[in-house]
Amino acid sequence: MSVAQPLAGPSVEKTEYVRANDGVDRHDRAVAVARAVSERAESERADNExxxxxxxxxxxxxxxxxxxxxxxxxxxxxxxxxxxxxxxxxxxxxxxxxxxxxxxxxxxxxxxxxxxxxxxxxxxxxxxxxxxxxxxxxxxxxxQPFPQQAEREDEWLELQMVQAARSRHASEQRRLEAFDISERLLNRLAPEDRVVLVLMDRDGFSVKEISDMTGWGQSKVKVRAFRARRVLRAAMKRLTASAERKQRSAR
Missing domain, CATH: 1.10.1740.10 (RNA polymerase sigma factor, region 2, helix turn helix motif)
Known part of the structure; x- marks a missing residue:
């Protein structure tokens, strides 16, 4: 009675050879893919230019x-x-x-x-x-405005402040009136102060960016911003107090 012989498996040398070749193939494929991606990116960049x-x-x-x-x-x-x-x-x-x-x-x-x-x-x-x-x-x-013109300007601003105090609803009309008030107050600033304040507080530019855009030193930009805010705060305080007095007297 003959004994069945086990099936012969691949030799150690052949297995190592296959593994080595498989590693080379994977490396070559990776290199080819990387080259294709790079060439495509370069082509897209050239097309974009x-x-x-x-x-x-x-x-x-x-x-x-x-x-x-x-x-x-x-x-x-x-x-x-x-x-x-x-x-x-x-x-x-x-x-x-x-x-x-x-x-x-x-x-x-x-x-x-x-x-x-x-x-x-x-x-x-x-x-x-x-x-x-x-x-x-x-x-x-x-x-050199006429005194009557300056007085009418103050009266208009005070009237708007009174109306804003009476109506607290955030309607489009109120928003536009508030914008008018801010614009008229900004008009009272020196041009340099207004430029700095608008760029900094309304547009959000940094001191350095404003310095680059205007050619003014950063210290000057900071001083202008401080002075503009101080002038506006004083004007708003005065107008608010006047509007409140008129509102109380109208009751």
């Missing part, structure tokens, strides 16, 4: 006479510029005039722009300076 060129590239083309390149720059940054100007002025015609002035100045000053820096920040600085110039011009026109 062709369809959405960087600001510096567009500036170079603009300086070479490509007006379409500058038009793309305007479209890319117009929203930011309109937002900055809209923080200082409400009239649409004034906002549009200043925006046109900003982009005109930037076009003729492109050769002064330092390649590699933030074009958006450079453009924002031109916008802030244009707003500052407009505020100074308005201030000069209103430097």
């Amino acid at each position: 062709r369809t959405n060129p960087a600001d510096d590239e567009l500036i170079g083309k603009s300086l070479a006479g490509d007006h379409d390149a500058f038009e793309l720059l305007v479209r890319r940054h117009s929203s930011r510029i309109f937002n900055i100007i809209g923080s200082f002025f409400r009239r649409r015609d004034i906002i549009e005039d200043i925006a046109q002035e900003v982009f005109t100045k930037s076009f003729f000053s492109l050769s002064c722009y330092t390649v590699g820096r933030s074009f958006e920040a450079w453009l924002a600085r031109i916008a802030v300076n244009a707003c500052y110039d407009q505020l100074r011009a308005q201030r000069r026109r209103a430097e």
